[in-house]
Amino acid sequence: MLMKSPVNFALIICIAVLGAIIINLMGVISPAIAFAAGAIISGLACLYLPLPDFKPSTQDYPEPNTANNEEESPQSKTLYVGNLPYRANENDVRTLFSEHGEVFAVRLMKDKRTGKRRGFGFVVMAAAQADDAINSLNNNVYGERTLKVREANDPKKQENS
Numbered sequence: 001m002l003m004k005s006p007v008n009f010a011l012i013i014c015i016a017v018l019g020a021i022i023i024n025l026m027g028v029i030s031p032a033i034a035f036a037a038g039a040i041i042s043g044l045a046c047l048y049l050p051l052p053d054f055k056p057s058t059q060d061y062p063e064p065n066t067a068n069n070e071e072e073s074p075q076s077k078t079l080y081v082g083n084l085p086y087r088a089n090e091n092d093v094r095t096l097f098s099e100h101g102e103v104f105a106v107r108l109m110k111d112k113r114t115g116k117r118r119g120f121g122f123v124v125m126a127a128a129q130a131d132d133a134i135n136s137l138n139n140n141v142y143g144e145r146t147l148k149v150r151e152a153n154d155p156k157k158q159e160n161s
Contacts, residue, residue: 017035075126075127076126077151077152078122078153079122079125079133080149080152081123083119083145083147083148084108084117084142085142088117088142089108093121094123097133100136101126101129102125102129103123103124103125104125105124106123106124108121109121130151134149137149
């Protein structure tokens with residue numbers, strides 16, 4: 001196959017244009033004929049000098065649902081954490097939840113306009129220890145506020161049931 005990727009096609013066009021400029025600088029023929037000659041020469045060059053196939057390596061794009069990814073996987077659970085003190089940052093919340101298990105990621109929500117924290121966020125942690133963290137931290141006081149902790153995908157439970 002002559003053109004293995006769009007990058008190779010762009011390279012052929014660049015060579016054709018460069019050939020046209022060089023031939024045109026000689027002043028012997030018109031620019032249109034010079035471009036056609038450059039295209040033919042670059043096409044022939046590609047037949048005899050195969051171009052490399054430019055493919056991204058798999059290291060550049062990690063597999064989804066790995067430990068480095070913040071997405072939820074079977075080994076992790078995402079917890080909703082509400083009623084956080086506004087002064088609490090990601091490190092504070094990570095330290096608090098690390099006492100109950102391995103924490104993979106912490107995301108605290110901010111107001112788009114002001115950039116101030118909104119008092120809630122999400123913690124991705126090991127699934128085996130997530131229930132322990134929920135039981136230990138839900139309705140506990142942290143920074144003079146009573147935390148609300150539950151699994152992020154669970155609908156809010158009724159207060160009276």
